[in-house]
Amino acid sequence: MGLSAVTVLGIDRPGVISEVSGAIAEQGANIQDSTMTLLGDYVVMTLLVSGTLAAEKLRDHCPDLVITTVEMDGLRDPAPSPRAWFRPFARTSPGEADDGVGFVLSVHGADRPGIISAVSGVLACERGTITGMNSRLSGDLYVLIADVRIPGDVDVAALMRRLAAVGAGLGAEITFRPAVPELL
């Protein structure tokens, strides 16, 4: 059974989710994972769908939405091909490797180009991984919140100093706090 990634973009209006999910169900496919958000006045959805899916049928069902599909099985093929722009990353089992420590990064300040690049660059230098990210622009205020995992051997105090220095250079406030543990 195939696995497809479906992206949906369009002007936000009532019924978008209902129509897209209905069109997928009509084809007998199943939504495994999905995420939806509003960026400005636009709805953005990404769905991981199992089963046979005809992109044209989806587009016919929702003509005002921009819908693309990608077959994920093809992306897993390690053989070089014109479509192999996606390089599968090595997955590790829980406990197999340093899973790192979770932090939440908050950045807010006047909007300007290069904020994400500068901040993520500092994290990357310390082998940090951004596992979730959300940015919003509200008036002149730019806000970036990111879930970050840092290897356990990283000097967090030094990292925070580097982030603070980057924030000062950008004219932005940066907060970097341990994430609240999720396991009960």
Added chain:
Amino acid sequence: MTPSRAPMTAPTAPAGTAREVLDAPHTLLTTMAAPVDPADPRVVEAAADLLATLRRADDRLGVSAPQIGLGWRLLAIDVSSHPRTRSCAGELVLVNPRLTQAARWETAREGCLSVPGLVGEVRRATRITVTGQRPGDGESLTFHTDAFEARCLQHQLDHLDGVLFLDRMPTARAVHRARHPQSPLRHHV
């Protein structure tokens, strides 16, 4: 709320002038505010201005001195109109307030007058004790409260430390657009 508390606004408080509320980004909103003398006439005037600013619109539940352009430790709240309110002191103005006890933490959404258009999920104590001084006579006050009044007070206390609710987001998905004007979230703490 302490039943035998002193009045939270001085009986001879002057009428204030509503001031414009600063929007982020602004340096005053990310700077620690300074303690002040509650008997200083300028502080008494600022307290009256805070109240006037608070009363300017029905959806305003709290405002701090930095939000009206003053780097002083002074705040005003009135959560009597909010549906999530339990204990309620009505209009409350505190000089040099300090959080002395906090318990029973819960996560809930809140917005901010200085961050229009966004709301976030913030973990705060639902039972707190706050001490402070009354503007004018400087009488020491101890204030126990809970639920939404506790959340509002902690939000304003954060302003006095140069902290916005955006600095307390628990995850990347905790910040949202405030899109529904009829929602209780339109109230700004």
